[in-house]
Amino acid sequence: MPLPADGKAPLPLDAAQAAQAAGTEGVPAAAPASWYTRLCRAIARGCMWLGIAGIVALICAVTWQVFGRYVLNSTPTWAESLALLLVLYVTMLGTAVGVRDAGHIGLESFLVLAPEALRLKMEYLIQALILIFGAAMAWNCAYLVHSVWTYRLPTLGISEGWKYVPAAVCGALMVLFSIEHLIALAQGREVEPAWQ
Template sequence: MYTTLCRRLARACMWLGIAGIVALICAVSWQVFGRYVLNNTPTWAESLALLLVLYVTMLGTAVGVRDAGHIGLESLLILAPERIRLRMEYLIHALVLLFGAAMAWNCGYLALSVWSYRLPTLWISEGWKYIPAAVAGVLIVLFSIEHLMALAQGREVEPSWN
């Protein structure tokens, strides 16, 4: 049941990422059109594009952790004896979990600390720039727990796109 929840969360992140990329393309296209055709650059388009890049990147990072798409030194683990390999995999997932927790906590704190400030071109809170990293940190924790549970059960986590 936990694996199903994590798979659905990861798929939702992928769909949101796709929607974010489409919105990003639209924002940048409008900015280029405004600059070169209308000779009147929309100031909000660049800020929106930067914000969308943060959201797409952070959601993609979380899904990459779940699907084990991040950079790893697997060649060293393959050469190690089974007992050592298993311990190292536990350590790796525990460290990623701690990193995700630290990221969620600190970015959430940062978002709250700047919430009263406004992005001048979008007229939204400055905190929206830090929300995606906080959410990605929570997702990384959830996905790392899934990996630890899978290791304990002697199975692999299936990628989200299967």
């Protein structure tokens, strides 16, 4: 910061002088998040909160089942079916968020060592394959939902199609999040995790 002639308090810098002093002159500022990125982040956060609520409900259902079996000597038959259904929802929502936040186990040692041009092409290929897989998963699970919708889960009294809804939703979310990753790759940036 430049000092005035009398050597007292430093004068304030304008933005250009501050950038020059910090050595960031000519470096473009980070672009604000696009509406699509903000939408995907909001969806991912919503999925995380729904997953947390699902885990709490799952713990309550299993606790009630154990209490009914060993204390009341009357096992509630719906508790086990509800717990299994909740496991599907929590798992599929977590899978979708894991795709967006790159939270899944991956073998990256060869990709990190690859030249930049090859690494970028491989990342495009990986995201395209995830998109295709998500689309196939959404389509086929939606077909399953439709094909078994008239059948009922006897212990819960709801359609059996509800077992396949989370996988269909997960596939659709994987498509949305893969598109976000492809856009980020094209713009030369990374997708920030939903919890940040």
